[in-house]
Amino acid sequence: MLRASGGLSAIAGLFVLYQVLDISFNELKQFPDDWILLYHLTQLNVSGNRLRQLPKDINKLRSLASLDVSDNFIDQLPDKLAKTPSLQLLNIGDNVIMQWPANFVKLQSKVKVGQSHFLIVR
16 A cells, blocks of 8 residues: 555655556545646556546546546546546546536446446436
């Protein structure tokens, strides 16, 4: 388990070349500004944190194939998520999704979406 007093920003430089990063259950409340430096990532697990949203430009992680954001407090998914070119697996379970992106159907058609135990508020 990764624990850093300065959060991910304080150690992002160490992970620039990583392809797999699991920072689950670290009480993260937001993505740091320099998260985009992790452009080699193919798998990212940020489950079990306190995230409320994903970065709007998450599609810049062009190699990202698997994203686990389960067990957070995410209430909406960014529109650009469907434009993440390599994304194949997305786990959004155990969140409070209140707003779906307009292109969510497109996302579901190209990505296996794990969505157990989430709440849709209409």
